[in-house]
Structures are given as C-alpha cells and as structure tokens.
Amino acid sequence: ETERLVEGLEEFALEDVGSKKWMKQHANLEKLNQQAHASARDKHDEFVLEAFLTFDKLGALVYDLILVETWRERVYPLLEDLICGAEEEANRSRSMRCYFVLYHEATVVNLLECLCYHAHAVGAIKDASLDLTDYCARRLAALHSRCSRFREATPARDPTETPAEYATKLKNRTAREELAEQALQIEFTVSVGCVALVRMVVEHVGELTVSAVSRIVDKHDFLLSVVPLIEHPPWTRARIGPPGEDGSKGKRVWQKLNNGDWRDVPHDRLLDVTKLEAQAWFALYWLTMHPEVRKRYGFDAYRKQTLMRARRFVNDVLLDQIPVLAEMQRFMDELSIVQAPEPTAMSDRQCLMQQVAAFQECITRGADYAAIAKRQIDEIWTAASMHDDDLKALVDVYAGDDVLGADGDDAPGTLDLDKLSAELETEKENKPTPPPPPPPPPKADANEVVMVTLEDARGSSPFRPSRAGRKSNAPSKIVASEDGNRFTREKWLFDAPFQCAADDAIACFIETADGNHRRLAGAKLGLPKMRVPAPPKKSWRQLGAVAEGLAAQLLCVFDDDDQSSEGDATYRIEAE
Numbered sequence: 001e002t003e004r005l006v007e008g009l010e011e012f013a014l015e016d017v018g019s020k021k022w023m024k025q026h027a028n029l030e031k032l033n034q035q036a037h038a039s040a041r042d043k044h045d046e047f048v049l050e051a052f053l054t055f056d057k058l059g060a061l062v063y064d065l066i067l068v069e070t071w072r073e074r075v076y077p078l079l080e081d082l083i084c085g086a087e088e089e090a091n092r093s094r095s096m097r098c099y100f101v102l103y104h105e106a107t108v109v110n111l112l113e114c115l116c117y118h119a120h121a122v123g124a125i126k127d128a129s130l131d132l133t134d135y136c137a138r139r140l141a142a143l144h145s146r147c148s149r150f151r152e153a154t155p156a157r158d159p160t161e162t163p164a165e166y167a168t169k170l171k172n173r174t175a176r177e178e179l180a181e182q183a184l185q186i187e188f189t190v191s192v193g194c195v196a197l198v199r200m201v202v203e204h205v206g207e208l209t210v211s212a213v214s215r216i217v218d219k220h221d222f223l224l225s226v227v228p229l230i231e232h233p234p235w236t237r238a239r240i241g242p243p244g245e246d247g248s249k250g251k252r253v254w255q256k257l258n259n260g261d262w263r264d265v266p267h268d269r270l271l272d273v274t275k276l277e278a279q280a281w282f283a284l285y286w287l288t289m290h291p292e293v294r295k296r297y298g299f300d301a302y303r304k305q306t307l308m309r310a311r312r313f314v315n316d317v318l319l320d321q322i323p324v325l326a327e328m329q330r331f332m333d334e335l336s337i338v339q340a341p342e343p344t345a346m347s348d349r350q351c352l353m354q355q356v357a358a359f360q361e362c363i364t365r366g367a368d369y370a371a372i373a374k375r376q377i378d379e380i381w382t383a384a385s386m387h388d389d390d391l392k393a394l395v396d397v398y399a400g401d402d403v404l405g406a407d408g409d410d411a412p413g414t415l416d417l418d419k420l421s422a423e424l425e426t427e428k429e430n431k432p433t434p435p436p437p438p439p440p441p442p443k444a445d446a447n448e449v450v451m452v453t454l455e456d457a458r459g460s461s462p463f464r465p466s467r468a469g470r471k472s473n474a475p476s477k478i479v480a481s482e483d484g485n486r487f488t489r490e491k492w493l494f495d496a497p498f499q500c501a502a503d504d505a506i507a508c509f510i511e512t513a514d515g516n517h518r519r520l521a522g523a524k525l526g527l528p529k530m531r532v533p534a535p536p537k538k539s540w541r542q543l544g545a546v547a548e549g550l551a552a553q554l555l556c557v558f559d560d561d562d563q564s565s566e567g568d569a570t571y572r573i574e575a576e
Contacts, residue, residue, distance in 0.1 A: 005032060006051040009060050014363060015372045017071045018101050018380045023390040026104050027397050029064075033111040034397075040114055049115050053124055058115070062128040065108045065135060066359045072102060072183075074364075078373035082381055084176035093384045093391075095179050100394055102186050109193045116200040123207030131359040133201065133212050137220035139194035142187065143234050144225070150188040151237040153181070189260065192235060192276060198222060199283040206292045211355040217297045219354065223287045224303065226280060227310050235276045237262070273321045281318075284310065285328050304340040307332065448513040452492045452552075454573060457505035457521045466509075467498045469576070487546060497572035500556070502527040508543050508552045508576070520544040520552050527556060529568045534560070539571075552576050 005028045016022050036048040052058050076098075083094040112132075115121045125132060143150070173181075202222065205213055216222050235257035241250035255262040258274050265272070273281070287293055288307070299307075311332045319326055455466035472491035479489050500506060507521040520543040528535035535558050544551040555575040 002032065002035065002047055003051045003054070006048075006057050007055045009057050009064075011060055011063050012067065014067060014071060014075065014367060015375050017068060017075070018097060018376060020388070020390050023097070023100065023394065026100060026107070027390070027394050029061075029104070029111065030107050030394075030397050033107050033114070036111060036114045040117070046118075049118065049121060052115060053121065056124070058121065058125050059128040061108060061112060061115075062125060062132050062135075063359045065105065065112070066131050067363055068101070068105045068108070069135065069138075070360075070363050070367075072105065074367070074369045075373050075376070076102075076183075078370060079376065079381060080176070080179075082377055084174070084179060092175075093388070094381055095175050096391060097381075097384050097388075098179060099182055100391075102183055106186050106189050106193065109190050109197060113193055113197050113200065116197060116204070119204040119207050122201060122204040125208075127209060127211075127355075127358060129201075129208050129212035130215060130355060130357040132197075133208075133215040133220065134357050134360065136194045136198050136201065137215075137222070137225065139191040140198065140222070140225040140229070143191045143195075144228055146187075147232065147234040149184065150191070150234050153185040153188045188234075192257065195226075195229065195276065195283065196279040198226070199279045199286065202283055202286040202290065202293070205286070205290055213292060213296060214354065217293055221303075223284070223297070224306055226284045226287060227306050229280050230277075230284065230310050230313055233277065233280070235274070271317045273318065278322060281322055281325060285325060288328055288331055299335065299338075299340050300343045301340045302343050304335060304338070308336060311336070449490060449510055450513055451509075451511035452576065453509040454494070454498050454554075454576075455507055455509070457507040464499075467494050467496060467573075469494050472575075491575060493575050494573065497557075497574050499559075499570065499572050500525065502529045502569055502571065506541075506543065506554065506573070508554075510550065510552070518550055520550065525554075525556065525571075527569070527571055531567070531569050534558070535569055 008025075008028070010025065012019075012022050012025075032048050036046065038044075039046045039048060052061070079098075083098050116125075122129070201208070202216065205216065208216075237255050238252050239255060241253045243250045254265045254267065254270055256265050256274050257263075257276060287297075297303075311329075314325060314329045314332070319329070449471075452469040453466050454469070456464055469492040472493050474491050477489045478486055480486050498506075503524045503526070505522065505524050507519060510518045510520065512518075522541070522543045525541050527539055527541075537558050537560075539556045539558075541554045541556055542551055543554065553576055554573050556571045557574050559570045559572055
C-alpha cells in the first residue's frame, strides 16, 4: 500500500488546494508521515523512504510544501471572511477544512525532517533543494521577526482565573479568533521544525547541488540566521505565576517548548539542553565545521563578530551534554585571534548568476490570486459540509484508525460513542460512594524555616561531616530590628556539637517551607586561639545580615575538657 500511495502523489495547481482530491492526498501523506516516524522509532525497515526514492517523489513533496505555503500567504487572506462567516454550522465545516489545509504544511515539513535524516535522501531531492533551502530561510526569518507572537501561540492560562473561567473563555471565542490562533500555532510548529530540517540539510550539504550550497553560504547565509536563535531562543519563554496569599506579585516561571508543549522548567534546570536547542547547536556546528562549507565560506569582520556572540554560551555544562561542540569551541577560539577583513574588502565586482527556484517560479508566475480565491469560493468553500466523506476519512487518519498495515483482525474497530457512554453511566451508578477526603493540613508559612545544616565553608568531608539541627521547643519570638522592621527569631539545637577551630569558616544551609535554599557563609570565626589565659566560655558569631532578610547567630562554646595548655583552643557550636 505504501508504494501505491507514493506512486500516486500528484502536483496540484494552486486553485485545487482544499478540493476533495487534494484532501485525499493530504490524508495519504499523513499516513505516510505516521508510518515513517513509526519505522524510525522502532528501528524497522524504512520502506516509506525507499518508496519515495524508488518513484523519485521527493521533489513532488517539496513542490507540495511550496504550494501550500503560497496558498497560506496569498489565497487564504482572501478567503478568511467567507470561512469565518455568520452561519455556525457552515463555520464549523469550513473552519475544519481550512485547518486541515493549513496543517498540511506541518505534515510535509515533519515528513521531510524524517526522510532527510539520511544523506542519500538529501541528494535525491536534486534541483528541488533550491526551493527547500529558500523555504527554510523564510521560516528562519519568521522565527526572528515573529518571535514574540510565536511565544504567545499557546498562551499559558492566567493564574488569577479559575479553570471554569478559562474554559468559558475558550468556548466564547469566535470562529475567526479560533482559526487565527490555530494558524499561528501551525506556523510556529512549522518554523521550529525547519530548524531541524536545516540541521539535516547542512549536515549532508555535500549531497546538494552547487547552486543549493551557494544559497546556504552566500545568499541566505544560514550561519547568521542560526546564531540569533541561540541568543534569543523562541522556544523559551517566561510567565508570571499565581500571586501569593498576601497579594504579592507571582514569581517568574520559565517554560521551554518540548515535544510541542510548553513545560515549566525549574531555575536549576534551565541549562538542560532540549531537543530543539540541540538541533540549533548541531546546525551551527555543521555550518562552521563541514568541509564543504569551510571551503566556500569566508569570514569577514561582521560574520566573525556574529559567530563570536555564540561563544559565551559554549561552556562546560553544554559540552557535557553535546561533547562534539568542543571542536567548534576550539575553532571559535582560533577565529577570535584572526584579523578578519571588513565586509566591503571582500566584495568583488564580478557578475553573479544564480539558478531560479523552479517550483516557486512555476506556482507564482502569472498567478491571479483574486481569481483563484473566487473560483475556490464557488467550487470548494461554499459547498463545504461537516458530512463530507473526505473530512470523515481525515478524522479516522488522525485518530489512528486508518494507518498503513492495519487490516484484517489487527485493524481497530469503529468507536461506538453511544455504547461507550452507556458503559460509563453504568459504571458510575455501580461505583460506591467514596468516603469524604480528610481535611487538608494547615498550610505552612512559605518563609518558615524547616531545615538548618552546618558544615565547613569549603564543603563537608568524611572526616568532618555536616550537622543537621532540630528546632527547639522554645516558642519563636517576634523581634524588632534597628531599622524598624520585624523579624522572627528561632532557636535550633544540635544533638552532636559541631567541632571547629578558632579560625575556621562555617557555612549554614537554610531550607524554607516553599522549597527554597539559602547558604550563609562568613569569614573566619576569629575566636581566641590561646588557651592561656582561658578565653571566654561562650562567644557568638553571626552569618548573614538581618538587613538582607536572613541571619544566623552561632553559639561557640570553648572546649575546656582538654586541661593541657599546649595547642590552639578548640570550640564546639551547640546552638544557633
């Protein structure tokens, strides 16, 4: 079946986008995309790739990508008023068909990303590589120019509103607003997918034609497009968390795009490299280290300055996760001491000729977009219905009920919603009533200290382990400081005294109820060294400062168990 679907791929005209025949091909490509990823994931024979190579259809795939991009940018704006009309039933059918047309671009990019992992697949694209590199350059430019809008493509729920309010807001969206959000999200998905596609193409740049290599290193200069993605990644954003119980402003929460979803990232994990970030780094690596690129790419002062902006991000944490970047780090260090010429000194006055991107020229030359939109209104969008067979077939494809190789007894059955609803009602009636939940425990103050640990400022060791304290039974006291502020004073004890010398430096780790950790470390204790005359029995030393919001006072007790007068005095910390 795979060979039949690949062999039947056609190159449609712009006015046929969205028609029943075109939608059938979209469903076929979605099946091929799902199967290609399943084969790659399970490490099976990649027969989808072999079919594309056998029938020489990779060029047709690139043509389809350029076609749907042109429709989205040129024709869709002329159809938007009709698709988001006044009739609710018509809105649903037209919006659903339009969503599938827009999503087709993401399907093709995702399929190309899977296929182009192999070098011989990149070489089989042939002259269509010009259109592919031009398309990738446009998507990288979109990531730069629309970065702020892309970060809001799937906005985080306002922490001040309840889930019910959020659901009501989604329900009350107009068809135009909903489709606009979906179109923006699809464009973001496509643009991010093109970063991985650029990495695949650049890694196998030796398989491309001379014109395509010239596009990468000269016309579009992919290196200058990738570096800003590392400096200001569009797949990382910050949002404000829920406000505190006292009405204070919520804390900043960082999120990263991972597998298509925005996920919260703790502050101590922000340097973890995600798959998207790794693709950008690999693209930069091949743009600087690939022999074919280095033979053709000349570093002037501006290109050198741009690449050096990425040098500060290459640190030990990054190299531990992507060790191959050590070679690029060494190249950057060597480049930093080279005197690069100014851009004007490298320009020549010779005639420059470039090959035209054939697919883009074929689709856009002489196209009357207003006439195409009018024809589509009459033949496609006016008669669109929710009961169209092509839409029903697409629902089965996206639900996973119509995949390649699912036939006979292995094919999943049709989902009976009425039967499923009746089973759920019966289960609900027979389910015993659960006992009432226990009352929630009282909430602890976010700033309440829950753990105190002492150790040497240079770090604990087997010979001098850290000591954890326990809170005294004595009640806490509210004390006023010299500047008029009020703070809480608590007493903590140690079951085993912490031994120290007169000139030791001590660190105190304090954990609060909200999970935050603070480390207070001071200079040397500066206690009396001599045993004769005997030093004071008790001395107090302070770590931190009250003005900074947190301080620890250590009770240092002179160890007078040793009656000899030789050696320096020793102390033990018993409380704070």
